Amino acid sequence: MLPEAQKQAFESFVDSVSNNDVFEQKTTIMIKMAVAMALGCYP
Numbered sequence: 001m002l003p004e005a006q007k008q009a010f011e012s013f014v015d016s017v018s019n020n021d022v023f024e025q026k027t028t029i030m031i032k033m034a035v036a037m038a039l040g041c042y043p
Contacts, residue, residue, distance in 0.1 A: 002010065018028060 018032075020028065023031070
């Protein structure tokens with residue numbers, strides 16, 4: 001498990017990546033799924 005400070009930093013990073021103005025939400029979700037599958041973390 002992560003220490004609380006690292007967990008908060010990671011959650012902040014994930015939120016900033018998820019809530020961006022560059023890609024549509026659907027595209028962002030597809031990118032996250034592709035990265036997870038490439039790393040072997042199947043949803």
